[in-house]
Ligand code: HEC
């Protein structure tokens with residue numbers, strides 16, 4: 001009896017608070033993004049996060065065995081004049097293929113010399129100095145006692161970080177988790193003088209390898225190529241997916257466009273099978289020779305290395321990735337009134353929130369959908385063990401709009417995405433509605 005009275009008293013208090021807050025101006029004036037950001041409360045061990053940051057930015061997991069020993073990318077960077085082959089990679093060339101430079105790793109006197117035009121940005125020797133300073137984002141040089149560069153490897157930051165251009169275009173402070181949509185991964189790999197290795201792996205000839213590598217374009221990579229050997233989409237165009245955001249993944253279930261596994265699974269996959277680091281990796285699904293012929297032939301589902309340079313680093317890497325909150329859209333980058341109207345549509349008649357559930361903006365629970373549910377072809381979905389597409393977490397869209405939307409960038413603008421849903425779901429949105437939805441998407 002007594003308990004009942006207490007609980008009804010409690011309900012009354014809660015009701016009073018709720019009623020009051022409806023009339024409370026403070027609640028009314030909060031912007032959408034402020035409300036959303038409040039949910040990022042996962043408490044992470046700061047020591048683990050800083051270890052993970054080091055791994056994300058600087059750890060090659062021993063992948064020099066691939067990028068140096070097999071592909072000879074170190075020699076391509078050096079150029080003939082410095083003991084390598086070809087013309088070498090000058091800073092100008094490096095920036096042109098989308099590589100970024102961490103301004104904070106450059107000593108002030110060197111920065112001043114660059115600004116004064118006293119540094120030759122057309123000379124590969126300058127790139128070697130930038131590598132010595134550990135300032136080329138995601139590319140790590142190894143130097144011997146004599147000061148010569150003897151190897152290079154790559155890190156996660158190569159594709160999943162960019163810079164804020166605060167010093168110069170392509171040179172600035174690191175922005176981890178932002179996809180580098182300028183980076184032309186294919187062109188960088190094509191610097192190899194050993195494309196024969198890739199040709200043998202894929203059972204094609206060297207000109208085909210080079211055509212494929214040059215066909216991806218900036219901001220894209222075909223992670224499945226060395227698994228299933230599929231280089232072309234059914235329409236004959238080059239298959240490659242946009243490098244996704246590595247921020248805003250707290251609370252997200254399956255990772256990648258086609259839900260290969262969770263984030264930790266995929267981290268191990270990439271470190272072993274894409275970067276070619278030296279770790280352990282198990283996935284019996286890759287033993288399926290009809291679906292994954294290249295992986296099955298090369299036993300990519302059963303990788304073992306001793307010592308294992310990857311597995312012990314996975315917890316820290318995960319902590320760091322989870323610490324990367326989606327960036328808040330800058331003021332003025334969207335129209336707040338339109339965004340508020342768009343939010344109502346998103347959660348209501350446009351049906352977006354039936355899959356993109358805030359604050360993660362992916363489905364809670366099983367976040368994969370059949371291709372026909374979202375009205376697109378099944379080519380990329382069928383390359384994954386799932387056969388499905390993962391509902392993309394939408395936060396920080398404003399920082400990854402270059403290169404388009406959907407896994408392969410098939411929609412150039414957010415408006416095009418809305419048009420697609422409008423016709424696929426028969427939503428009959430007015431053009432104002434469509435614009436409002438776009439403004440909302442830009443605001444989250
Ligand atoms: C060569 C470029 C490249 C490198 C290096 C790279 N990634 Fe990726 N990453 C991609 C691409 C492309 C995808 C999308 C794969 C797909 O779905 O087809 C991706 C997907 C991901 C995802 C899934 C994101 C999501 O929305 O679910 C995570 C997490 C990730 N990478 C983490 C890492 C980590 C950690 C490393 C280092 C161990 C790394 N990546 C190295 C290109 C790269």
Ligand code: HEC
Nearest residue numbers: 257350351352355369373389390391392405406407417421
């Ligand atoms: C049935 C589930 C579902 C519904 C409903 C849905 N989406 Fe999606 N959405 C997805 C999936 C799955 C993808 C990934 C498609 C791909 O990458 O090929 C996606 C991708 C997107 C993207 C691209 C993100 C990027 O970075 O590439 C945007 C933007 C988007 N949806 C917005 C919306 C809006 C706005 C609505 C409502 C009009 C909506 N979605 C309704 C499942 C859904």
